[in-house]
Amino acid sequence: MIRTALSGEIPNWLQGILLRNGPGMHTVGETRYNHWFDGLALIHSFTFKNGEVYYRSKYLRSDTYNSNIEANRIVVSEFGTMAYPDPCKNIFAKAFCYLSHIIPEFTDNCLINIMKTGDEFYATSETNFIRKINPQTLETLEKVDYTKYVAVNLATAHPHYDSAGNVLNVGTSIAGKGKTKYVVFKIPSSVPEGEKKKSCLKHLEVMCSVPSRSLLHPSYYHSFGVTENYIVFIEQPFKLDIPKLATAYFRGVNWASCLSFHKDNKTWFHFIDKKTKKDISTTFYTDAMVLFHHVNAYEEDGQIIFDVICYADSSLYEMFYLKYLNAEFEENTKHFSLPACKRFVVPLQWGKDAEIGSNLVRLPSTTATALKENDGSIYCQPETIYEGIELPRINYDYNGKKYRYIFAAGVQWSPVPTQIVKVDVLTKKSLTWREEHCWPAEPTFVPYPHAKEEDDGIILSSIVTSDPRKAPFLLILDAKTFTEVARATVDVELHLDLHGMFVPEKDLKSQED
Ligand SMILES: CC1=C(/C=C/C(C)=C/C=C/C(C)=C/C=O)C(C)(C)CCC1
Numbered sequence: 001m002i003r004t005a006l007s008g009e010i011p012n013w014l015q016g017i018l019l020r021n022g023p024g025m026h027t028v029g030e031t032r033y034n035h036w037f038d039g040l041a042l043i044h045s046f047t048f049k050n051g052e053v054y055y056r057s058k059y060l061r062s063d064t065y066n067s068n069i070e071a072n073r074i075v076v077s078e079f080g081t082m083a084y085p086d087p088c089k090n091i092f093a094k095a096f097c098y099l100s101h102i103i104p105e106f107t108d109n110c111l112i113n114i115m116k117t118g119d120e121f122y123a124t125s126e127t128n129f130i131r132k133i134n135p136q137t138l139e140t141l142e143k144v145d146y147t148k149y150v151a152v153n154l155a156t157a158h159p160h161y162d163s164a165g166n167v168l169n170v171g172t173s174i175a176g177k178g179k180t181k182y183v184v185f186k187i188p189s190s191v192p193e194g195e196k197k198k199s200c201l202k203h204l205e206v207m208c209s210v211p212s213r214s215l216l217h218p219s220y221y222h223s224f225g226v227t228e229n230y231i232v233f234i235e236q237p238f239k240l241d242i243p244k245l246a247t248a249y250f251r252g253v254n255w256a257s258c259l260s261f262h263k264d265n266k267t268w269f270h271f272i273d274k275k276t277k278k279d280i281s282t283t284f285y286t287d288a289m290v291l292f293h294h295v296n297a298y299e300e301d302g303q304i305i306f307d308v309i310c311y312a313d314s315s316l317y318e319m320f321y322l323k324y325l326n327a328e329f330e331e332n333t334k335h336f337s338l339p340a341c342k343r344f345v346v347p348l349q350w351g352k353d354a355e356i357g358s359n360l361v362r363l364p365s366t367t368a369t370a371l372k373e374n375d376g377s378i379y380c381q382p383e384t385i386y387e388g389i390e391l392p393r394i395n396y397d398y399n400g401k402k403y404r405y406i407f408a409a410g411v412q413w414s415p416v417p418t419q420i421v422k423v424d425v426l427t428k429k430s431l432t433w434r435e436e437h438c439w440p441a442e443p444t445f446v447p448y449p450h451a452k453e454e455d456d457g458i459i460l461s462s463i464v465t466s467d468p469r470k471a472p473f474l475l476i477l478d479a480k481t482f483t484e485v486a487r488a489t490v491d492v493e494l495h496l497d498l499h500g501m502f503v504p505e506k507d508l509k510s511q512e513d
């Protein structure tokens with residue numbers, strides 16, 4: 001653990017650990033991954049203790065990491081790189097691999113996010129594996145296979161938490177018992193009293209499921225939304241092709257090539273009632289689009305409002321191939337579609353006499369529409385809230401509730417963020433932080449101890465620098481004004497990461513027992 005050099009003052013109340021996850025190593029021996037999302041997971045932490053900040057990082061010692069290091073080459077397939085383990089070196093063995101893995105064995109290189117279940121912390125990705133970590137030492141602990149507890153082959157790295165700390169997540173169950181479905185499940189935050197080996201995962205419960213519109217082409221999704229009474233799940237026309245996935249080893253192609261965007265299809269919205277556990281029967285849809293991150297969702301006046309970061313196509317995944325991320329990356333990635341934060345407003349009830357073609361949205365503050373169609377379905381068109389933001393975060397106390405502020409990374413014509421942006425979704429006004437040669441990570445909001453207003457708090461973001469003469473640092477901004485509170489400069493190289501969470505000191509206590 002290294003102590004950082006401070007400028008400004010770290011607020012006294014700020015005690016805890018900022019845990020971050022992301023790809024860290026892209027070459028093993030002579031072999032190199034093709035895609036940025038393939039990199040071996042590197043966990044980082046910034047520990048805030050009595051006005052000081054300490055930095056630590058450790059590679060996740062996943063089975064994938066260990067096998068690669070032992071073989072001194074990449075032997076486990078990742079999103080953009082297909083690799084063959086030793087027994088599968090020749091073509092016959094490849095056929096064997098294919099036949100024995102209809103749904104192939106996926107990686108446990110959990111590089112996307114950190115999840116908290118009860119007192120336990122996990123590194124997560126989108127496969128069926130998660131890896132427990134010690135949040136203080138960053139040591140890698142057990143490998144957990146979701147399929148032991150719930151029949152899902154994939155699950156998001158963006159779970160939600162309710163106010164009691166219960167986890168809500170969605171996973172895809174592929175062709176199980178002849179059906180493909182999206183499964184919503186809950187991991188309770190505590191286990192029954194007296195249980196010896198406490199594991200919240202053991203008490204995982206399936207809440208409900210939504211059948212996929214297609215058995216062999218379920219939608220890909222990276223996150224979902226929640227409101228007070230509903231789960232917002234979007235079935236987008238960016239789909240996984242299961243026959244392709246099952247034959248990928250055999251054909252020598254990567255998982256990414258098994259995903260495709262169907263621009264002539266629709267994007268279907270599902271709203272699952274948490275009480276009845278049923279999807280609303282009305283068909284709600286919009287035009288073809290691609291999204292990864294939900295920002296927030298809430299209910300107002302019988303309508304569901306949800307904000308998402310959308311793309312016109314699936315070129316985001318294309319953009320992160322390492323062949324594009326060289327010195328000419330700005331030129332290379334110019335033509336890829338830009339993210340835009342869009343707001344959809346969906347009415348839940350309307351009178352029988354509502355006219356065909358009429359707009360059912362009754363929210364004066366929006367230009368989003370929901371048109372009633374001949375067949376009773378509702379066609380929704382969004383309002384653009386803000387262009388050029390990704391990695392959105394909010395004050396999580398407002399998750400599922402009416403809210404005003406998005407904190408995000410500002411991206412222009414390149415895959416690397418160059419700004420931190422605060423967007424007021426009501427006025428569309430924004431505040432920006434930027435500095436020369438600085439690439440900020442996803443901004444995390446931490447509320448003040450006695451916060452009254454939504455933006456009463458600070459923003460934490462680790463800043464990677466593109467100029468080797470400028471050291472990387474952790475930046476603390478006042479969330480209301482976006483003025484700098486402090487920075488903690490780190491004397492080692494930092495990596496651009498993906499997601500993470502701030503864990504207040506009080507939530508770490510039991511780790512020490
Ligand atoms: C390994 C693997 C997958 C990995 C996906 C990853 C690693 C996605 C990362 C997405 C990110 C970081 C998006 C940011 O907006 C799939 C396709 C789920 C299924 C096949 C096996």
Ligand SMILES: [Fe+2]
Pocket residue numbers: 158222292293499
């Ligand atoms: Fe994400």
